[in-house]
Amino acid sequence: MLLRSASSCLAFATSADFTQSPTNILAPAGTPADSVFGLSMLVWGITGGIFVVVGGLLLFSLIRYRHRPSAADADQEPAQIYGSNQIELSWTVIPILIVVMLFLATARVIFSTEHAQKPGSALDVTVIGHQFWWEYRYPKLGIVTANELHVPVSDPKHPTPTYLTMSSADTDHSFWIPRLAGKMDLIPNKVNVMWIDPRSAGLYLGQCAQYCGTQHAKMLLRVYADSPADFAAWVAHQQQAAAQNPDAAEGKAIFEHNACISCHTVAGTVATGRFGPDLTHLASRDTFASGAVPMSQANLRAFIDDPSQLKPGVLMPPMHLNQHDLDAVTAYLVTLK
Numbered sequence: 155m156l157l158r159s160a161s162s163c164l165a166f167a168t169s170a171d172f173t174q175s176p177t178n179i180l181a182p183a184g185t186p187a188d189s190v191f192g193l194s195m196l197v198w199g200i201t202g203g204i205f206v207v208v209g210g211l212l213l214f215s216l217i218r219y220r221h222r223p224s225a226a227d228a229d230q231e232p233a234q235i236y237g238s239n240q241i242e243l244s245w246t247v248i249p250i251l252i253v254v255m256l257f258l259a260t261a262r263v264i265f266s267t268e269h270a271q272k273p274g275s276a277l278d279v280t281v282i283g284h285q286f287w288w289e290y291r292y293p294k295l296g297i298v299t300a301n302e303l304h305v306p307v308s309d310p311k312h313p314t315p316t317y318l319t320m321s322s323a324d325t326d327h328s329f330w331i332p333r334l335a336g337k338m339d340l341i342p343n344k345v346n347v348m349w350i351d352p353r354s355a356g357l358y359l360g361q362c363a364q365y366c367g368t369q370h371a372k373m374l375l376r377v378y379a380d381s382p383a384d385f386a387a388w389v390a391h392q393q394q395a396a397a398q399n400p401d402a403a404e405g406k407a408i409f410e411h412n413a414c415i416s417c418h419t420v421a422g423t424v425a426t427g428r429f430g431p432d433l434t435h436l437a438s439r440d441t442f443a444s445g446a447v448p449m450s451q452a453n454l455r456a457f458i459d460d461p462s463q464l465k466p467g468v469l470m471p472p473m474h475l476n477q478h479d480l481d482a483v484t485a486y487l488v489t490l491k
Contacts, residue, residue, distance in 0.1 A: 368467030405486025
């Protein structure tokens with residue numbers, strides 16, 4: 155079984171392109187992630203060296219001083235050595251020096267990332283963690299969205315990093331995109347700040363890394379690093395009001411006359427709820443339910459009918475709409491692009 159498992163892992167490793175994996179910690183795509191990666195390599199190198207030295211000495215001792223029945227003194231107890239100042243000093247001083255070095259290296263990475271000078275071209279985003287989804291606010295752009303964070307690619311010659319001002323609306327969360335930066339906690343009544351500067355366009359996945367309740371495992375992160383032109387187009391689109399499709403007027407009316415508006419916002423309508431995600435441009439996203447469910451009309455309908463069947467433990471209650479109203483509301487939501 156072990157051989158089959160090892161063979162399967164090896165086959166997967168050789169077939170998968172880990173350098174392109176959206177969560178590969180060994181392929182950093184931003185300055186903070188580079189620093190974390192370098193520190194990790196240092197720690198792995200030192201601990202690997204310790205393992206080789208200790209394991210080598212242990213193996214040497216087992217072979218060199220093994221019991222030999224044919225030896226002349228096989229029946230005698232080996233000479234006992236009680237204490238060695240040199241050995242005790244070495245295994246005390248060397249670990250202390252290693253710990254001090256790792257402490258200083260870690261402190262240097264922390265200070266270099268947390269106290270980096272913020273350029274005037276930086277993008278500001280407010281991140282609020284909820285059970286169990288992410289709220290993103292772009293205060294200078296007048297944009298509020300959820301679960302899918304869009305940021306511009308940062309050119310090293312003309313850096314445009316994204317600074318994330320983070321807090322929590324309920325319990326402790328942790329924001330972690332392995333290829334872009336280390337982890338940062340979101341704590342109620344406390345503001346933490348981190349920054350990312352993706353060097354190449356693409357999708358970077360992450361995860362809430364702090365157990366925050368039943369749906370912690372499905373509180374996923376999706377960061378889209380867009381080219382300057384694509385990011386400008388996304389901003390212009392997000393700044394528009396919600397689409398008003400006459401064909402979905404019935405669904406819009408049903409939406410506005412039910413409890414939906416108590417939790418959700420749709421810009422340009424009477425829906426101004428803040429408890430749940432902003433739905434103004436819901437259908438323009440690739441996923442919903444904090445990245446746990448692909449965006450499609452069928453999935454939206456099933457989620458509205460009974461959210462727990464797609465995301466067990468979700469705080470949104472089932473709406474108990476009849477089949478006609480359920481179809482109408484779903485048809486309305488898919489027009490919100």
